[in-house]
Amino acid sequence: MAPLCQIWRPDRGRCFKTYGIIFVLFTDLVLQSVTVSPSDEESYTFGCPSGGLCQRLPANCMLCNFQHNCTYAKATSFTCKPRKGVHCIGESGQQQANFSLSISCRFCWQLDPSQYRCFNSTSCMTVSCPRRRYNATCDVLDHVHCLGRRSFQKRLYCNWTGGYKWSTSLALSITLGGFGADRFYLGQWREGLGKLFSFGGLGIWTLIDVLLIGVGYVGPADGSLYI
Known part of the structure; x- marks a missing residue:
C-alpha cells in the first residue's frame, strides 16, 4: 500500500489555488487599510501665519484656557499658547510660548451676526405668513475669539433671494x-x-x-x- 503522502489527489491543486486567492485578497485588504493622510498638525498649520504677533493668530492656531465664570460682555484676559508647529512673537519681537489674550466674555452663539457666517437656506418660503424660520449652521470667523463651540445652530428667518428686482x-x-x-x-x-x-x-x-x-x-x- 502506497504511503498516504504519495497518494495523488485530484483536488490538491485546486486547494492550493484557493489558498493563493485568499492570501492575495488578504494582502490587498491590508494595503488598502494603510492610507497616507495628512497629520492633524499639517491640517491646521497650513492656515496659520508664521512669525506674526501671537494676539493676531486665528482662533484655530492657538489653545486658550477659557474660563466661563467671567462677566458677560466684559473684556477678560486669558492665557493662551500657539498650537504645536505654530510660531509667533510678542510685542518685544521675541518668540513666545505663552501669551495673554483679551476678549469680550461671551459665547460664540451670542456674538454679533457680523462675526459669524451661516448657511443660507434656499428651500423655505420668505413670503409666508407668519414668516418662516429655518435651522442654520453657523461658523465663527477665524479672527474672532469667543467661548464655547465655534460652530453652532441658530433659528433664522428665511431671507434668501433669487435675484428678482x-x-x-x-x-x-x-x-x-x-x-x-x-x-x-x-x-x-x-x-x-x-x-x-x-x-x-x-x-x-x-x-x-x-x-x-x-x-x-x-x-x-x-x-x-x-x-
Whole structure:
C-alpha cells in the first residue's frame, strides 16, 4: 500500500489555488487599510501665519484656557499658547510660548451676526405668513475669539433671494401688466397666462397687481425676496 503522502489527489491543486486567492485578497485588504493622510498638525498649520504677533493668530492656531465664570460682555484676559508647529512673537519681537489674550466674555452663539457666517437656506418660503424660520449652521470667523463651540445652530428667518428686482417687476406691471409680463417675470406662469388671455382681467387685474407688487405682497414664485 502506497504511503498516504504519495497518494495523488485530484483536488490538491485546486486547494492550493484557493489558498493563493485568499492570501492575495488578504494582502490587498491590508494595503488598502494603510492610507497616507495628512497629520492633524499639517491640517491646521497650513492656515496659520508664521512669525506674526501671537494676539493676531486665528482662533484655530492657538489653545486658550477659557474660563466661563467671567462677566458677560466684559473684556477678560486669558492665557493662551500657539498650537504645536505654530510660531509667533510678542510685542518685544521675541518668540513666545505663552501669551495673554483679551476678549469680550461671551459665547460664540451670542456674538454679533457680523462675526459669524451661516448657511443660507434656499428651500423655505420668505413670503409666508407668519414668516418662516429655518435651522442654520453657523461658523465663527477665524479672527474672532469667543467661548464655547465655534460652530453652532441658530433659528433664522428665511431671507434668501433669487435675484428678482422689485423695480423691474413694478415697471413691467405698470407698462406690460395687461399682457401678464409681470407675472411671467416672477415665475408665475399660470397667472401670467390668465392675464394674457383675459387682457389683464379687462384692466381690473392689472390695476390690482400694480398695487400688490407695489406694496410687496406679490413676490417671486420661488418664495425668495426682492433685491
